[in-house]
Amino acid sequence: MAEMKTAAYICKGCELGTRLDAASLVKIATKEGKMNLVREHDFLCSADGVAMIKNDIASEGVTHVAICACSRRAKTEAFNFPTVAMSRGNLREGVIWIRPDTDAARETTQEMAEDYVRMACAEVKAMKVPEGNQNTGGVKTLLVVGGGISGMTAALEASKAGYKVVLVEKAGELGGMTAKLYKRIPTREPFKAPEDNGIADLVAQIEADANIKVYLNATLAKTSGAPGRFKVEIAVESGSVATEDVGAIVQATGFGLYDMNKLPHLGGGQANVVDQAGLEALARAANGGPIKRADGKEVKSVVFVQCAGQRDTTGEHLQYCSGHCCNTSIKQAMYFKDSNPDIDTVVLFTDLRTPGNGEDFYRSAQNKGVIFSKGVVSNVSASGGGCKVKFKDLILNEETETEADLVVLATGMVPTSGPDLDALSEATRAAEGGDEAAKEQVIQMKSKSVLNLDYRQGPDMPQFKHGFNDSHFICFPYETRRTAIYAAGPVRRPMDTVQAIEDATGAAMKAIQAMENAGLGKAAHPRAGDLSFPTARLEGCTQCKRCTVECPFGAIDEDEKRFPLFNESRCRRCGTCMGACPVRVISFENYSVNTVGAQIKAVDIPDEFSEKPRVLILACENDAYPALDMAGMNRYEYDAFVRVIPVRCLGSVNTIWITDALNSGYDGVMLMGCKHGEEYQCHFVKGSELGRYRMSKVYDTLKGMNLEEERLMDLEVAITDIETLPQKINDYAAKIVEMGMSPFKGL
Amino acid sequence: MSDMNQQMTARYKNNFLKEIEEQAEMGDWVKMCMQCGVCSGSCPTNFHGGWDHPPQELFMMIRAGKRDEVLSSNSMWQCVSCYNCYVRCPRKVPITHVMHGLAEYAYRLGRAPKMQPTLHLSQTFWNNATKYGRVNEVKLTQSLYFKDGIGSGIKKALEMQSMALGLVKAKRLNPMEAIGGGHKCKDLKGIHAMLAKARELEAKRKGRQPA
Structure with missing residues (x-):
């Protein structure tokens, strides 16, 4: 690209002009932001305002645009300039909408706005226009x-x-x-x-x-x-x-079926006990006629045992519900009733779950005379020419039993998903250490692979x-x-x-x-359409492999020299690799250690005696940042001393940002990311988890700096936390005031 | 009546559900219960005063073939016919009617509890109404008041004295009805023939020996 020419635009619409001192913002953008061109406009997202920016791009040769108006999530259609690098200073949702319109608050509100202008200018100068890689393959x-x-x-x-x-x-x-x-x-x-x-x-x-x-x-x-x-x-x-x-x-x-031989107490393996697939085979053989057992005897009575080896709380069998088995047993009971209404069909269940339109199906079976009993089966044994089923009737609260020619076990689904990658990599490590049993295990696990991917992170x-x-x-x-x-x-x-x-x-x-x-060359969900992709300055790479191991999507392989090999079209652009890199050589064109670092440095830090602390908030752009925007839309007020920077994912947060911020005099750093663990809400699945793990290491650094641990705060935020989030910010700000100002100011 | 009990036991052997479906009024709804328990939760009697089994449990017992326990249960006699359960049942099972059907069937089999007030009232009412084809209120009241003996009968009558006099004054009650048979319906023979025919039809429908 040709020479860089920067421009900042200050919007005065949506009350920005009356609540803020626009002239002073222009001055900041010019003097401190060092933008080549600074303009203010009464209504920047109007056709006139957009035309002004377009004209500057076309005839003034502007290559980098800082829009200081509303949130980056607003007016994206108006402010769409794909040929230039663009940053957004969030003066509306981030400043005037979350601050009271009072004389007392005016000064701090203005300072907040000035900082966001500084940050927008600093960020855009560190950005490049993502070009996208069109050579990633177009097989359809x-x-x-x-x-x-x-x-x-x-x-x-x-x-x-x-x-x-x-x-x-x-x-x-x-x-x-x-x-x-x-x-x-x-x-x-x-x-x-x-x-x-x-x-x-x-x-x-x-x-x-x-x-x-x-x-x-x-x-x-x-x-x-x-x-x-x-x-x-x-x-x-x-x-x-x-x-x-x-x-x-x-x-x-x-899926495959859960092996009923693992259920000997329910008769798994006995002659007159089948699983649901076994009964389907018998029904196919009968083809509408009387259903016969393997020994050729016509079935006159049948008991269905639901949840056989499923919803198991002991941990021995399947812990989950397979969802289809209640409807399947209803269907199979009908096979009998439809061929002969006099056949006794009993379904023993604890909770009959009939998803979809199964309720109608259930009712139809009751109408056909299928008996449904709420009971837990404890034992199935051979008896006479058939089976004896012992169960506890949960309605009548008694141990009882019934006889049947045939027992059908509703065993669950076991997914055909290949080997568990974590277990495989552990076994591989043991095998490389010379463990013979582990070697055998690796071969056995790999034989179960479905996709046989040659990805660094495993075959499935x-x-x-x-x-x-x-x-x-x-x-x-x-x-x-x-x-x-x-x-x-x-x-x-x-x-x-x-x-x-x-x-x-x-x-x-x-x-x-x-x-x-x-x-x-565009990203898939959740940053669908994103053209940026990560690149690494390999001359600085130490081959630590953190990026290749941590990438939640297995996008990074290793080349023959053991350097990371990025597969752009596998990448979801979360930036977890960038956050992981200890030597900070990984970056995106429009999102890098620099773009965020420059914003952190751009914020004006008042001195120790000003009573104006500064709290840096790194907020996940998928949940936390929209929640903050919506708090603004609802005019929920929060502290004037916070400065929010959106990040792609908590996983992309590099620890250098935290230490830099605290070193340069911020009084606290707040991380806002999605829930992780079993009920994760992270759009990049593992990003927030990895980010949090990394942050846990920063506490040592804090100790080394002689700072309180509370200067770093990790907050789980969901997009629905609109009402509670401002309070949490205020609580943290109050805690910072209580703790006192950071000793690192002005150093 | 125990003849009928033997007859039915022999006919249905172990299939009590089928017996109820075919013999008790509305009994064919029992299989449609899905054991949610909304009926029991909705019952205004709250099962105080010695209910043996809540409705859904009674239904489960029928399915489990507990013939003796169901027929000798007092539950169906405790129903006050408020219809809460029927209205609320997600399966639209006419629980109130099923309860009545069960009670009636238990009575027919001679399994109803002795001196059960609900049973006594029903029986008295039925006899009173079918005898002359009309309900004779004075006689019905009399037989209910003196059910437990002369002493308590007089006591109850004295308690209700002012209401009775009011009814007489308003010409809603004629004390003369107590004397003789009271007034009858015009075609007494016709009524009795109709009831006999109805019994015959019921017996035929349910495959019973005509009474």
Whole structure:
């Protein structure tokens, strides 16, 4: 780019002109901000104001723009100048809206505004226009792993949207678990009877679709590359290996059944006890006629045991509910009742959970005479020609028992999500240390891999709870921790076919979006469209590997010289690598150690005797910063001595910012990030957790500086904390006043 | 009546739910209960005064085949017919009616508790109404007052004296009804034939031997 020419614009609209001394802000921008061009405007986001800026860019050659008006989250359409670097000084939501309009407050309010002008000027000078890397690969073919109902749906949906699809199925035919069902839970009105499993129709559609290429008896031997340029090696049963170029991946590898042999007390392994899949097989064999046991005897009475090895509180079996089994047992009880209403069918449950329209289905089964008893089964044993089921009736509060020809155990879903990466890396470390058992374990774990990614962080997607792939159920369900690889169906969370179909459709759409973004060099969720990407000054790199280990998305590999190798299209632009880097060589064009560092330094620090402390707030731009903006919109007041800098994620916070701030006389630093742990709300999954871990190390530094630990405060903030956040800020500010001013001022 | 009990036991063997579905009025709703317990929570009697089983428990007992315990339970006799449970049941089970159906069936089988006030009132009312095809209020009141003996009957009558005189003055009560049979409906034979036919139809519908 040509020579840098900077410009600052001071807006006087939205009462900014009357509440603040604009002339003084102009002076600050000129003298202290050292901007080449400074203008004020009565209504900057109006057509006239925007035209003025555009004109300056076009005819004055302005390359760096500092807009001192409202929050960076407001008026983004008006202030959209993609060719120049731009910063925003938040004078409206950040200053006048959170301060009272009184004579007493005028001075501190003005000082606050002046600091934000200084910060905006300093920031923009440290920024570059992100150019985006268009050479990251533009393959627009989708790979779907798994040919069950989820996989087939994803393939068909992508094809309907006009994309080519490669479908890889491990078995010899399409259909997966659903194909093994005699019938499925009803998907449409009136939800009263089991319906056809629908697989034949889907398979016919796949076969007739020229966009979809199917590999049967095939697995992924290796997946390398990045979004837009994945290379997959597909191992076919014959031993040959096919190679395909794909842009994105949908992993719909479904589930396996929890092994009922682990449930001997419930009769797992006994002759007249089957799991739900076992009963489907019997029902398929009967095909509408009388259902017969393995020994050929016609079943006259059957007991269904719900939650067999599920929702287990002892930790021995599955701890979760698989969601479909109550409806499945209702369906299977109907197999019996529909063939002969005189067959005794009893469902023993603790809580009958019928998601979707299952309530109608449940009622229909009751109407057909299926008996539902609230009871906990303690033992199933062989008795006479059948089974004796001992259970505690929870309504009548008594131990009782019943006899049945056949017992069906509702065992749960176990996701086919590959090895747990943490366990694998631990085993690998032990194996490298020469542990023979660990070596065997590594081989065994790797053999379970589904994707066989050649990523530095491991061959599959990271898991969250109970082996399911990590994805945020509520906020962004399809996202995983591997960019452009989406999980769909029961590999993501337990679900039935109706949910799996919806899930697969969503995942296919997300995958298409990811491919398109990758081709343009743009980031995927949550910074969708961001063109910046991290680069490292490798000459300064010490090969500590923190960035490659910490990246929540496994975006960074290592090159042959063991330097970090950034895969831009895998990157979500959270900046965790930048926060992790101890030598601070990683930066984005428009977000770096410098852009934030310059803002921290730009703030005017009054001397020790001024009674004007300064508190730096580093606020997550996804939750905390919008919450602060909304507090402003609601005119909730907070302390005038805080200076807020938005960060991409708590994970991007480099400890140097904290130590620099405290060294230069700030009296306190407040970090605002999302909840982490099991119920995390971090948009980058691990970012806030990693950031917090890093910050815990700063307390030692504080001790070394002879500062109180309370000078650094870590606050968990959700976007909904609009009302409570101002109070928390004020409390902290009061605490700082109580503690006294920092001894580092003016040094 | 115990004939009928034996008859039914033999017919349904261990399937008490089916027995209730076919024999007790509204009994076919029992299977639709989903054990939420809203009925019990809504009951204004609060199960004070010795309810044996809340409604949903009674339903569960039927499904569990506890014939003796259900039929000899006092629960269905305690229902005050406020219809709270029926209104609130998420499954629209007519619980009040089911309770009445169970009570009636238990009575038919000769399993109803002896000297149960609700049973006594129902029986007295039924006999009174069917005898002459009309309710004779004076006689009905009489038989209720003197249910527990002469002494308590006179005491109750004296307590209600002023109300009775008021009713007589307003011509709502005719003391002469107490003498003889009181007035009857015009076609007494017709009424009795109708009731007999109804019994016959019920027996046929429920597969019972005509009484």
